[in-house]
Amino acid sequence: MQTSIQSAKIQTLKYYTNADLQVDVLRLDEIHPIVSGNKWFKLQYYLADAIQKNKSEIASFGGAYSNHIVALAFACQSLNLKCTGFIRGEKSTTPSATLIAAANYGMNLQYVNRTDYNNKEALISLHEHPNRYWITEGGYGVLGAQGASKILEQLPTNNYTHILCSVGSGTMAAGIVNATTEHQQVIGISSLKNNADLEEQVLNLVLNHKKNAFTLLHQYHFGGYAKHPAELITFMKEFYNKTFIPTDIVYTSKLFFAMDNLIKENYFGSQTKLLVIHCGGLQGNLSLPKGILPF
Numbered sequence: 001m002q003t004s005i006q007s008a009k010i011q012t013l014k015y016y017t018n019a020d021l022q023v024d025v026l027r028l029d030e031i032h033p034i035v036s037g038n039k040w041f042k043l044q045y046y047l048a049d050a051i052q053k054n055k056s057e058i059a060s061f062g063g064a065y066s067n068h069i070v071a072l073a074f075a076c077q078s079l080n081l082k083c084t085g086f087i088r089g090e091k092s093t094t095p096s097a098t099l100i101a102a103a104n105y106g107m108n109l110q111y112v113n114r115t116d117y118n119n120k121e122a123l124i125s126l127h128e129h130p131n132r133y134w135i136t137e138g139g140y141g142v143l144g145a146q147g148a149s150k151i152l153e154q155l156p157t158n159n160y161t162h163i164l165c166s167v168g169s170g171t172m173a174a175g176i177v178n179a180t181t182e183h184q185q186v187i188g189i190s191s192l193k194n195n196a197d198l199e200e201q202v203l204n205l206v207l208n209h210k211k212n213a214f215t216l217l218h219q220y221h222f223g224g225y226a227k228h229p230a231e232l233i234t235f236m237k238e239f240y241n242k243t244f245i246p247t248d249i250v251y252t253s254k255l256f257f258a259m260d261n262l263i264k265e266n267y268f269g270s271q272t273k274l275l276v277i278h279c280g281g282l283q284g285n286l287s288l289p290k291g292i293l294p295f
């Protein structure tokens, strides 16, 4: 397995770029074949905090296709920290590729039934240990947003007028908003349905003077988290044929669909320079039957 993280490149989408609009993509999906971009960034400050507090083990939570779990397993291996992943649901006789990779990186997997999984406080108190450092599901929190701020620092990004990114817990979006310069606007595309608190969840992690730089759009969730109707799969194939960019069914397909739609509706004014954050995370596609997608 590839053991190091590469720095991300920017790709211009010629298909969408014209005299009034430049569309570029930050390819965080290419930094590692398994460890997805955004999760890796969100973990950095938690892990530094754990080391500073002399913790020898990290624990967190996730499902069988969790990008967060596999990124945590990889990061802990590279820092020589022990780690435990509390996994939602019963152990399967055919574990997902995500969980196999996490175990190969040395993560101790503990399966938890769905009822117990949903009560994190009880779960944590049951497995509390003085050497153990807990990270929230998906890395939500101030330190997660601080890590996500580093996403924009990898390359010169000050020229962009708009930044488009997907939103799950909102940690990445918050970090990106905090890292923007004055003239930049961040538009978040929610992957969740009916999550009225999501905007507040993002803004709770955003610096006061940056709160006006964020807009959340709710109309591109395609039925909810990980829902992938045929229309979305068709879009993923067409988008790949135009751009050679693979997307996932949970986040980035909805992100690029939104981008395509917003451009068609002339959402952006003239002289727009748009940066779309492709934050990796193709693990969700492993839940699809083989052969559905061309990548």
Ligand SMILES: *Cc1c(COP(=O)(O)O)cnc(C)c1O
Pocket: 036, 038, 039, 067, 138, 166, 167, 168, 169, 170, 171, 172, 173, 248, 251, 252, 279, 280, 281, 282
């Ligand atoms: C986890 C993830 C997100 C959501 O990030 P949040 O910080 O939870 O909003 C978006 N896209 C991909 C590919 C992810 O793996």
